[in-house]
Amino acid sequence: MSFVSSFWGCLCFRVVGWVGCLVVPVPVPAPVLALALIAGLVLVLVLVWVGGWCGVLGGEGGLGLGVGGGVGVGVVRGVVGFGGWSTWFRVTGLGLGSGSVGSGSGSVGSGSGSVGSGLGCGGSGSGSVGLGGGGLGGGGCVLVVVHGGPGATHDYLLPLSVFASWGVRVVHYDQLGGGGSSRVEGVGAGFWRPELFLEELDNLLVGLGVGSDYVLFGQSWGGMLAAVHASRRPAGLRGLVIANAPVSYPVWRAEMEVLRAQLPPGVDEVLRRHEAAGTTDCDEYQQAVGVFYGRHFCRLDPYPGPLMSTLLEMHSNPAVYHAMNGPNEFTVTGSLRDWSVRDVLPDIRVPTLVISGRHDEATSAAVRPFRELIPCSGWTVFEDSSHVPHLEEPDRFVRVLGGFLDSVGATARDSSTVSGG
Known part of the structure; x- marks a missing residue:
């Protein structure tokens, strides 16, 4: 839902409140009261309809109002x-x-x-x-x-x-x-x-x-x-x-060696042991990779949603990354x-x-x-x-x-x- 749709929804509730204030405390004949209620409901429906269209025109992300002179x-x-x-x-x-x-x-x-x-x-x-x-x-x-x-x-x-x-x-x-x-x-x-x-x-x-x-x-x-x-x-x-x-x-690979040498004691040893054994899919290796990533890839914890979306997609479809780069950021064995x-x-x-x-x-x-x-x-x-x-x-x-x-x-x-x- 865009910001515009939310705005119109809130406005509808405001209108209902205004109608209630007019209807409840003021003694008026029943036919007039009924007409007021019907008019209020019609107004609400119109606002909902307009709000829906504004939500469509505002587009995804919904900046809707106030941007570019009202252009969404x-x-x-x-x-x-x-x-x-x-x-x-x-x-x-x-x-x-x-x-x-x-x-x-x-x-x-x-x-x-x-x-x-x-x-x-x-x-x-x-x-x-x-x-x-x-x-x-x-x-x-x-x-x-x-x-x-x-x-x-x-x-x-x-x-x-x-x-x-x-x-x-x-x-x-x-x-x-x-x-x-x-x-x-x-x-x-x-x-x-x-x-x-x-x-x-x-x-x-x-x-x-x-x-x-x-x-x-x-x-x-x-x-x-x-x-x-x-x-x-x-x-x-x-x-x-x-x-x-x-x-x-080539420069990237050389600099990876520098960064790996600066990791906490024992982390690079774990990385190299599993790389030599061909066991880079094991949990211990992945945890050591996580230490590197937390320092040099993204320092936020947890990772933001947009980044997680990309990483999950790459995890489910790693073919291009593996062919061109390799198993991870600091092990470049592919065509690049x-x-x-x-x-x-x-x-x-x-x-x-x-x-x-x-x-x-x-x-x-x-x-x-x-x-x-x-x-x-x-x-x-x-x-x-x-x-x-x-x-x-x-x-x-x-x-x-x-x-x-x-x-x-x-x-x-x-x-x-x-x-x-």
Whole structure:
């Protein structure tokens, strides 16, 4: 239920109370009393009906009233065809009604028409979505969010939807093989390569019609993908955010050794014993992994719901993560073992914000080359965070990323009034 629906529900009870105050203490003839009660009930029904429609128009998340001059934040979900598969997406923004985009004929409650041509359910189509001539971007800048993993889902990055209330439409998607996107069976490990996911990102931008004006936010592995994408200098890219990403997996692996050596006495010994024995599925090993994660992955206890949603999905569907990364964050045995983006960084020409946590598994040594090699870049370290500052320090994160979005003209706000700290 949206905030608007709740508001109207409360108002209905207020009206009933007002009618009661008018009816009970004042001596009036029975026919007048009956008419007053009927009128009150009719008014309540009208308010409930109006409130229901406002709840629909307000969209999921229900900012409903008071945002964008009374325009609600809505959510549109759907799929974009990608080869023989499909990429699941979610767009959050002002003026979008909640709805789903199907395979060529689904309508969306945006008040401006329907979408359809070019969206292939199950991956049978290609093309772009049109909503009132502005695409899902609404004619303005779009924030496209690339999640980590590989093999994770968008869920843990859903808090970035807050920027929809700033007038920026926010695109989340699940990369191929995970979440709502197609599962790919019967392929070898060589199928899962970075170029596949770069092609998927390009296809998504075209399919949603948002490639003419966007900021790209990549987190962890997604930050590496975003860096390579930006190095190819797409015409519509306005700015780049690289969050909690290493410049290369060789550096990442070396830094994991440093972090493991700093764990409490005995923890790394347990890890190495089970890794050598091939018993990494046992409870003792998993408990030792938890010690590392509690220091360098997420320092919150318990983990926030959005993060748990992603981790549970990865636990039930680990194929991509195992093929590309390995059994866990610090044991990289998959196809990414030797992958690096260092050489392409000087080719990035858009303003770039680099983000990391003081206790991040993506250590300063792994992150620093982004700042040193990207010509127009800045680096913000979150002192009380590890690998997910948007969850660990959400208020400061919104200020920092919001300030960057303002600085590149992605929002309708006055950047001179915003502090990026």
